[in-house]
Amino acid sequence: MAPDNLPETTHGDHTPVATHEPIPDPGLPAHQWRPTDVDPKAERRAERQVASLFVLAALGAVGFIASYVIFKVGDNPDTIANLGASNLMLGLCLAVTLLGMGAGMIQLARKLMADHEIVEMRHPAASSQADREAAVDILKTGLDESGLGRRPLIRNTLLAAGGVLGLLPVVMLRDLGPLPGDKLDHTIWDIDTWTPEMQAWWTTQNRTLQRVVRDVVGTPIKVTELEIGDLVNAEPEVMFAVDAETKQPIVEGTQLLVDKSKAAVILHRMLPSDIVSAQTLNWSVDGIVCYSKICTHVGCPISLNERTTHHLLCPCHQSTFDLADSGRVLFGPAARALPQLQLTVDDEGYLAAKRDFTEPVGPSFWERG
Amino acid sequence: MDLDTSKIADTNRGTPATAKKPNKAGAVAGWADDRLSLGTLTRVFARKVFPDHWSFMLGEIALWSFVVLLLTGTFLTLWFNPSMSDTVYQGSYAQLRGVPMSDAYSSTLHISFDVRGGLLMRQMHHWSAMLFIAAMFVHMMRTFVTGAFRKPRELNWVIGSLLLLLGILEGFAGYSLPDDLLSGTGLRIADGLVKATPVVGTYMSFFLFGGEFPGDIVIPRLYILHVLLIPGLLLALIGAHMLLLVFHKHTQWAGPGRTEQNVVGFPMLPVYAAKAGGYFFMVFGVTALMGALLSINPIWKYGPYDPSKVTAGSQPDWYMGIAEGLLRIMPNWETHIWGVTLSWNVMIPGQILPMVLFGMIIAWPFLEQWVTGDKREHHLLQRPRNAPTRTAFLAAMVTVYGLLWAAGGNDILATNFHWSLNSITYFMRAAIFVIPPIVFYVTRRWCIGLQRADNDRLLHGYETGIIMRSAEGGYAERHLPISEDAAYTLTARQRDEVHEIESEVDENGVAAPGTRSDRIRAKLSQGMYADNVQKPTAEELEEARHHAEHSHELEAGLDHPAAGHEFDDHALRDADDVPLRQH
Numbered sequence A: 001m002a003p004d005n006l007p008e009t010t011h012g013d014h015t016p017v018a019t020h021e022p023i024p025d026p027g028l029p030a031h032q033w034r035p036t037d038v039d040p041k042a043e044r045r046a047e048r049q050v051a052s053l054f055v056l057a058a059l060g061a062v063g064f065i066a067s068y069v070i071f072k073v074g075d076n077p078d079t080i081a082n083l084g085a086s087n088l089m090l091g092l093c094l095a096v097t098l099l100g101m102g103a104g105m106i107q108l109a110r111k112l113m114a115d116h117e118i119v120e121m122r123h124p125a126a127s128s129q130a131d132r133e134a135a136v137d138i139l140k141t142g143l144d145e146s147g148l149g150r151r152p153l154i155r156n157t158l159l160a161a162g163g164v165l166g167l168l169p170v171v172m173l174r175d176l177g178p179l180p181g182d183k184l185d186h187t188i189w190d191i192d193t194w195t196p197e198m199q200a201w202w203t204t205q206n207r208t209l210q211r212v213v214r215d216v217v218g219t220p221i222k223v224t225e226l227e228i229g230d231l232v233n234a235e236p237e238v239m240f241a242v243d244a245e246t247k248q249p250i251v252e253g254t255q256l257l258v259d260k261s262k263a264a265v266i267l268h269r270m271l272p273s274d275i276v277s278a279q280t281l282n283w284s285v286d287g288i289v290c291y292s293k294i295c296t297h298v299g300c301p302i303s304l305n306e307r308t309t310h311h312l313l314c315p316c317h318q319s320t321f322d323l324a325d326s327g328r329v330l331f332g333p334a335a336r337a338l339p340q341l342q343l344t345v346d347d348e349g350y351l352a353a354k355r356d357f358t359e360p361v362g363p364s365f366w367e368r369g
Numbered sequence B: 001m002d003l004d005t006s007k008i009a010d011t012n013r014g015t016p017a018t019a020k021k022p023n024k025a026g027a028v029a030g031w032a033d034d035r036l037s038l039g040t041l042t043r044v045f046a047r048k049v050f051p052d053h054w055s056f057m058l059g060e061i062a063l064w065s066f067v068v069l070l071l072t073g074t075f076l077t078l079w080f081n082p083s084m085s086d087t088v089y090q091g092s093y094a095q096l097r098g099v100p101m102s103d104a105y106s107s108t109l110h111i112s113f114d115v116r117g118g119l120l121m122r123q124m125h126h127w128s129a130m131l132f133i134a135a136m137f138v139h140m141m142r143t144f145v146t147g148a149f150r151k152p153r154e155l156n157w158v159i160g161s162l163l164l165l166l167g168i169l170e171g172f173a174g175y176s177l178p179d180d181l182l183s184g185t186g187l188r189i190a191d192g193l194v195k196a197t198p199v200v201g202t203y204m205s206f207f208l209f210g211g212e213f214p215g216d217i218v219i220p221r222l223y224i225l226h227v228l229l230i231p232g233l234l235l236a237l238i239g240a241h242m243l244l245l246v247f248h249k250h251t252q253w254a255g256p257g258r259t260e261q262n263v264v265g266f267p268m269l270p271v272y273a274a275k276a277g278g279y280f281f282m283v284f285g286v287t288a289l290m291g292a293l294l295s296i297n298p299i300w301k302y303g304p305y306d307p308s309k310v311t312a313g314s315q316p317d318w319y320m321g322i323a324e325g326l327l328r329i330m331p332n333w334e335t336h337i338w339g340v341t342l343s344w345n346v347m348i349p350g351q352i353l354p355m356v357l358f359g360m361i362i363a364w365p366f367l368e369q370w371v372t373g374d375k376r377e378h379h380l381l382q383r384p385r386n387a388p389t390r391t392a393f394l395a396a397m398v399t400v401y402g403l404l405w406a407a408g409g410n411d412i413l414a415t416n417f418h419w420s421l422n423s424i425t426y427f428m429r430a431a432i433f434v435i436p437p438i439v440f441y442v443t444r445r446w447c448i449g450l451q452r453a454d455n456d457r458l459l460h461g462y463e464t465g466i467i468m469r470s471a472e473g474g475y476a477e478r479h480l481p482i483s484e485d486a487a488y489t490l491t492a493r494q495r496d497e498v499h500e501i502e503s504e505v506d507e508n509g510v511a512a513p514g515t516r517s518d519r520i521r522a523k524l525s526q527g528m529y530a531d532n533v534q535k536p537t538a539e540e541l542e543e544a545r546h547h548a549e550h551s552h553e554l555e556a557g558l559d560h561p562a563a564g565h566e567f568d569d570h571a572l573r574d575a576d577d578v579p580l581r582q583h
Helices: A040-070 A085-112 A129-146 A152-176 A196-205 A253-263 A278-282 B024-036 B038-045 B054-077 B103-114 B118-145 B154-176 B181-195 B201-209 B218-248 B268-293 B318-329 B344-372 B388-408 B410-417 B421-460 B484-491 B515-529 B538-556
Strands: A118-121 A210-214 A231-236 A265-269 A288-292 A304-306 A311-313 A320-322 A328-331 A343-345 A351-353 B086-088 B100-102 B262-267 B335-337 B340-342 B462-469 B475-480
Touching (some): A288 A343, B024 B038, B100 B103, B118 B154, B154 B218, B318 B410, B318 B421, B388 B410, B388 B421
Antiparallel strands (some): A304 A311, B086 B100
C-alpha cells in the first residue's frame, strides 16, 4: 500500500472527545489531609494497627505449622462441626496469615502512605502519521529486498509447502482413536460380538440364552422374585463371568465400563393388564419389562421410578419415559423412546434376553438413521 | 558523543577502572541495570497512575484468583495421578477401602485424606476456580455497562471474552479429572453433546475418548489440557490483557479535573503496589477461609464413576448452569431424514446457542461502533443510566442467564419448593422469551427516568426537604443548587447523536450502494439513542439559574424567611447555614 492510501490520523479520529460544555471543568479539587497526616496521635494509632496486623499474620503462620504437626488428617473429615480438624485449623491459620498480611498492607497504603493523586496525560494509541508512513516504507523495502514479489514461483511453492506442512499435525491426530465402525450399534447383549475369552466361557455354560442378572452382585433373577412395582438395575450375566482357572473376571477394567455404558438395563414389574403397547407386552414376561438404562438424550443412566404410573425419570435432564408403552417419551428433552430388550425365561426359570437391542442405545448420533 | 572513559580499562594491572560502589543494594541494581536497563523501565512505569474506584477491583479479583489457582494447582499435581488404570483403594477413608476405582479417583482421595493440607488445597483450588470465573463475569459486566470496551479497548474486550471462554473450559476439564461419579456424569453429557454433531459427531467422540466412551485415556488428555495447554493460553492472554491495560492507561470516571485527556490517581509505587499486593493477600485469604469452612465437591461421598449409576439432583459447577438449563428446557426436536439423525434437542442448546451467545459478546463493541459511527477514543466511563439501551440489554441478558440457571436446577426447585417439575420446565420455556423483553423495557425506561432526574438536579437543584409556605398559603419545597463540582460531573458526558440516512439515492437517482445497511443503521441508532435524555445546554442552565434567583427573590420578600429549622435544635448549634448535603 502506498503511504498516501493510509487513513489519516486526523484529529476527529483519534483525539478523545472533549466534554467541557455546558459547564467548564472546575479542575481537580484541593487535596484534603487525612487525620493521620495532621494528628500525630492518629498516625501512631494507624502505625500500631498495621504492626498488629503483621504480627497477627506471623502468629497465623506459626499456628499453621503447629496445626500441621498436631492434627492428623485421618479418615474422618467431620471432626469439628462437620469439618475436618486438620483442614479447619490449617485453613483458618492460613486465612489469618494471609488476611493479616493483606489488611496490614492496605491499611498502610490508606492511612500512612502519601495520598497525593497524580495526573498523567494520555496519548492516542495510534502511531504518528510519520511513523505509519515509515512503517509502510520499511515493509515495502523488506518485500522488495526479499524478492518474493518478483518471483511468484518461489512465493507460490513456499505457500504450498507451508500449507502441506500445516496438514501434518492434523494427520498426526488421526490415531487419537479408532473409527466408530458399527460399535455403537451393538451391545454386549449380542453374544456374536463377544471376544474369544467370553465365547470360551459361554461354551462352558451350556446355555443358549444370556440371563439378565442383578447389577453389583450378579445373581440371576426368577420371575417370582419381583413384586409388582419393583424396579431392578440389571446387567448381562457375562459381565460377572469368572475364568474357571484364574478366578479372574473375564470382562474388567475399561472394557467393563464401556460395555456397562451401553448394556445397563432396568427391569420393572407391573400388572400385564397395565401394559399399553402390544410390543411391550410381547417382549415382557408376566408383566416384567426390560429397558435400556441409558437415556436417549445425552446418555445419563435413568433411575427415578414412579412406581404407580410406570414412568421413569432421568435425573440429569428430567426426560420421562413410559415403561408401559414402549418407553415412549412423555416429557423432557429426549426425542426417542427408550430401547426395550426382549425378555424371556430360560430352561431353569431365570429371566434372560431373547436377543440384543434392535436399535443403538444411548444418545443420538448422525449415522444412527 | 562523549565516551565515558571511566568504564574502559586502560591497563592490565591494578584494579579494574570502575566507579566506586555506593552500597550493596546500589551495586546489585547497577549490575542488573547494566544488563536489563531497569532504570529506564522504573522511570517509566514505577510511578504509573491508576485511578481508584471499587469497580476496578473486580478484574483484580480474577487476576489474583488465577494466581491462587496456579499455586494450589501446582501443589495438587505433586500427588494427583491422572490415570484411568484400575486400582483398589487402600487409604485412610474407611468407607471406600477395598473398592476398585481408577488411579485418578484414588489419588484424589489420597490428597484429601492422607496429605496434610491436601483437602484444604483441593477445596481452595475449587473455590478459587469459582471465584475466577465469577470475577471475570462481573468484571465483564462492569466493563460492558460503563462502556469501557469502546475505542481503543475493543481488542482487550475480545481478549477478555476469550479468557472467559478458556476459563470455563479449564473449569470443566478440572471438574472431570477426579473421575468420581459426578465428574464422569459430566463427561457422559459432554460425550452426548459431541455425538450430536452432524456428520462427524461419532468420530469426534471416538477421537476424544480414544474409542468408545468412557475409554481409558480421556482423563490423561484432559489433564494435560488442564495443567499445561489452557493455563499457558490463559497466562499469555492475561499478559496481553495487562499489557494493553498499561498501554491504554486505565479508564476513569468523569469528575473535576478528570478528563478524556488525562488519568488521575495514585502512583504504582508505593500506593497502588501496596494496595494491589494487599488485595492479593485478601483474595488468597478469603479463599483459604472458604477452603477451611465451606466443603466443596466432596468426591468421597459420590464414589468412583460407574456409567450405570447417577445420583438424583446431579448438578454441574455453577458456570455450566446456563448450558444445563438450555439442555433441560429444550423441546425434544429430532429430525430423521435420508437415513441420518439431526438432534436439534442437543445441538441447539449444547452447540449452537452457546456459540451465538459468545459471538454476540465478542461482536458487541464493533456493532455498537457501527451504529453510533463514533470513531473517537473514549477514556471516561459512562454511567449505566447514560447508555439506557446497552444497560437494558445487559439487564435482559442477566435475566436470561438467571432464568437458565434456575432452569438448570429445575429438579432442585421442584423438590425444595414442592412445585411440579413439568410446570417449571413449561414456565421456563415461555419465560425465556417473555421476561427478558419486559426487563429490557423496564430497565431502559428506568435509565431514562434517572437521566431526567439528573437534569432536574442540574436545572432546579436538589430537594432540601424544607417546605415553604407562600403568602397565598401554597406550599412548595425549596430547592438549592448542587455544587459546581457535582454539576460538572453530571454534565461531563457526550450528547448522543442519532444517525440519519443521508440520501437514499446517489446523484444519478440510482439507489445508492449500502443504502440497505445504512437504513438498518439509522433504525438501530434511532431505537438505541433517540429516547435518551440529553444534558442541558448552557442556555438552558442559564435560564434555570435565572428562574431560581427569581423565586429566591420572592421568598426573600416573606415576613419570616423560613429556614426550615423552626422545630429542631439547629439554632442551638454553632454552625453556618450551609447546604445540607454536598451534591
